[in-house]
Amino acid sequence: MKIIIAKNYEEASKQAAEIVLEVVKKKPDATLGLATGTTPLKLYEELCEDYQKNQTSWKDIKSYNLDEYVGLAPDHPQSYHKFMNDHLFSHIDIKDENTHVPSGLGDPEDVCDKYNKMLEENPRDLQILGIGSNGHIGFNEPGTDFDSVTHLMPLKESTILDNAHLFFNDDIDAVPKASITMGIKNIMDAKEILVMAFGTRKQKVVKKLIDGEITNEYPVTILNKHPNVTLIVDEEAGALIK
Ligand code: GLP
Numbered sequence: 001m002k003i004i005i006a007k008n009y010e011e012a013s014k015q016a017a018e019i020v021l022e023v024v025k026k027k028p029d030a031t032l033g034l035a036t037g038t039t040p041l042k043l044y045e046e047l048c049e050d051y052q053k054n055q056t057s058w059k060d061i062k063s064y065n066l067d068e069y070v071g072l073a074p075d076h077p078q079s080y081h082k083f084m085n086d087h088l089f090s091h092i093d094i095k096d097e098n099t100h101v102p103s104g105l106g107d108p109e110d111v112c113d114k115y116n117k118m119l120e121e122n123p124r125d126l127q128i129l130g131i132g133s134n135g136h137i138g139f140n141e142p143g144t145d146f147d148s149v150t151h152l153m154p155l156k157e158s159t160i161l162d163n164a165h166l167f168f169n170d171d172i173d174a175v176p177k178a179s180i181t182m183g184i185k186n187i188m189d190a191k192e193i194l195v196m197a198f199g200t201r202k203q204k205v206v207k208k209l210i211d212g213e214i215t216n217e218y219p220v221t222i223l224n225k226h227p228n229v230t231l232i233v234d235e236e237a238g239a240l241i242k
Contacts, residue, residue, distance in 0.1 A: 001223065002230045003210070005238040009198050012232045013042035016128075019194050019230060021050060023126045029060040030125040033187070034088070035138075036065065036080045038166075039130030039196050041087060048091035058094040062122060064115075065101040066129075066138035066187070069176035070152065072104040078167055078174075079104060102180040108152040111180055116150040119186050127190035131197045134158050135205045135218030139181035142217050148183030155179060184222055192228045195220070202237040210241055 006012035020043070023030050034040075050056050065080060074081035081101045089099055102115045129137050136142065139153045155163075160175045167174040187193070197206050208218045209231065215221055223229050233241070 004232045006234055008234050009042055012234050013046055016043045016196055016232050017046035024056060031062045031122050033124040033127035033190055034063050034065045035128045035130050036083045037130045044088045051092045058092045061094055062098045067179050067181035068102045068104040070104055070178040071176050112150040124190035126192045127187055129195040131205050131220050132159055133162055133201050135220045137187060137220050139179035140184050140219045144219055146222050147185050149185050150182050153179050153181050188226055193226055194230050196232045197237040198234045200236045203240050206233055206237050207240040
């Protein structure tokens with residue numbers, strides 16, 4: 001694993017953007033795996049800024065998002081569909097039909113099967129990942145099988161609490177209790193993985209990842225088995241790395 005410890009969130013996001021843009025420029029029809037959450041926000045800002053300044057084209061790029069909350073319609077203010085539209089898709093020339101986020105509506109089994117089939121037919125060149133403070137990737141909570149594919153995932157109390165700040169009035173009851181997420185196998189199938197973690201809240205999981213013991217109690221630790229991973233942290237999240 002290549003480890004980059006950047007001074008702060010801004011510097012880290014700039015370096016992350018360079019990695020993403022290298023793929024987009026080298027392979028204009030690349031397939032990307034995208035993430036939501038606060039972690040990639042500044043990265044997406046950098047990508048939008050690059051599009052404004054340099055018109056790097058995304059017109060043949062395909063994207064597949066990691067996850068979505070069960071029960072939220074695409075236009076719900078906290079849905080990951082809306083997050084992606086607001087923070088990236090509407091600011092670049094990616095085609096609507098080339099972007100994919102699992103549906104929060106419909107029969108979950110059916111949604112998972114269809115999404116999974118698409119993932120199998122469209123291997124990701126680069127997967128972008130954040131890390132939950134309990135070690136989850138996508139919404140693959142602790143205990144998830146490493147060979148899991150797209151599935152319905154009930155959310156742990158700690159994840160609901162972590163994500164409540166994104167909902168109106170910090171309302172814990174408004175946070176959906178389940179998600180549809182790419183499985184860990186789907187994530188590991190990507191050719192390259194860029195994983196980011198920022199802030200003191202992520203110190204412990206970053207240390208678990210670096211320590212190298214692979215355990216599904218911390219799903220992120222599986223990345224130690226992937227041949228092409230770059231981890232970017234800021235000084236706060238990397239404080240326990242020797
Ligand atoms: C969310 C998302 C993950 C994200 C993680 C961290 O629950 N499903 O994809 O990486 O939690 O969130 P944040 O970036 O806000 O710390």
